[in-house]
Amino acid sequence: MRNVYVLGTGMIKFGRYPEKTVPELGAEAALIALKDAGITIKDVEMFASGNLYQSNAMVGQRILQQIGQTGIPVINVANACATGSTAFREAYLSVASGMYDIAMAVGVEQMGKAGLLGGGGGGSDPAYSPEGKLGSGLMPAVFGQAGIEHMRKYGTRMEHFAKISVKSHKHATRNPFSQYQNEVSLEDVMNARMVAYPNTLYMCCPTGDGAAAAILVSEDKLKKFAAGRKRPKIAASVLTSDPWTERDLTLPDVSTLTRRAAKQAYEKAGIGPEDIALTELHDCFATAELVHYENLYLCKEGEAAKFIDEGGGVHPDLGGKCPVNVSGGLLSKGHPLGATGVANICEVVWHLTQDERAKARQVPNAKAGLAHVIGLGSACTIHILTV
């Protein structure tokens, strides 16, 4: 496999764009990434498009119908919340394999004000829907239970989850691309409306719209187009699914597949968690972020609460260490499902290249960063980028 680099990135501010279509949102991000890369759509040889809610509607081709129908191969990818990062990985593989030299990945989603996700099943007669009658499959409850499992094992308290939300909201105030950019206090989070214990409103990510894009190139094309600009290497691109574990079919196990992916990614990149300057991880809920501190080996098993109490996850500018989700994370930046996986790679790239777009929140001396996504069902991607 060949080395692959991220030549350009593009992202629109996450939010709500009821006046626009999914292909329009994707096209906007794609054009920003192409411009950032210093190429045009005519240079792109392969395109992987990530979108979940219109996954049967040829979103990738419709994006090209907006920005340039060059006839290149297009793959439309759906992989739950890991949709965008899986599209990115398909673009990576197409270049790493030697098949193509320049590939584009776009992640895009339009959710509007879609409410609670999950909780399907039951067939055509709603009387047989198990939701609320045989427990809950709604995401806040599923991830609430993942947090409670940590409480059960290690005595973690609700305050620890709440502190994560406080931290991520504070981070988001310095990210103009974030859907929400407001600070919240510990009291605000603890006293907010309960959605599914222990996740209060501010411990749940919002729904919304957004798009992000990346241009991936071989070393030859990097030399041709980067013109001396610093561009990160994709040091690891890993995708796992949920292996059989004891309760996975009843309570989705988001930890085992993340740990497997993390081990593979660190090994492939030839670095360890201590070398990672910043992590963008899948904080769909505050409870998820806490368990992923351990799953990504940012702290020891059972010590996530201690990690938080000691300033772990907080931007160094704010007195913390081992910064996590300096973008504001899904909790503040937003979680337009298909866009998320590409957007968190954009964030890592911007810090590694001292990009203007992350200037206000630049992590110092960033040489390596990690982007993690979980799609429930389950799919886990981890990308490690280095400069």
Place this chain on the structure above:
Amino acid sequence: MAEQAQATAETGPRPIVPFLKLGAEPHLVGTKCSCGAVFLDTKRIACSKCGSTGPFETVRLSTRGKVYVFSVVHQSFPGIKTPYITAIVDLPEGVSVRTNLVDLDPLAVEKDPKQLFDMPVEMTTQVVAKDRQGNDVVAFAFRPIKH
């Protein structure tokens, strides 16, 4: 849903899922692989733990188990009364089941979450809906075992 479709030829209450068996002693059934894995299915194509294509054994599951984890749901679909407790209950046969926990105060549980861990619980059933044919739809739930 095939079992439900067949069942509509008869009269009387319907189980919400095929692995709930009604009658004088309502209980759950599972499908067991020779590797030890138990699934909350009435049939399996293959075992997702070991890959075996069988034969599989149908096992009657215990109506008693222990709470592993839970959450209290405050926001749900229209028609679902909140707050309620959703939980994962471990059964002695080595399979876990997702269920509502009843006969407990959800808000009291939030104040002292530890009380639920490993709490012994027993299965009960309740009518939760009427289907399009007008039949009662019966779900299972678990409740603390009263001594």
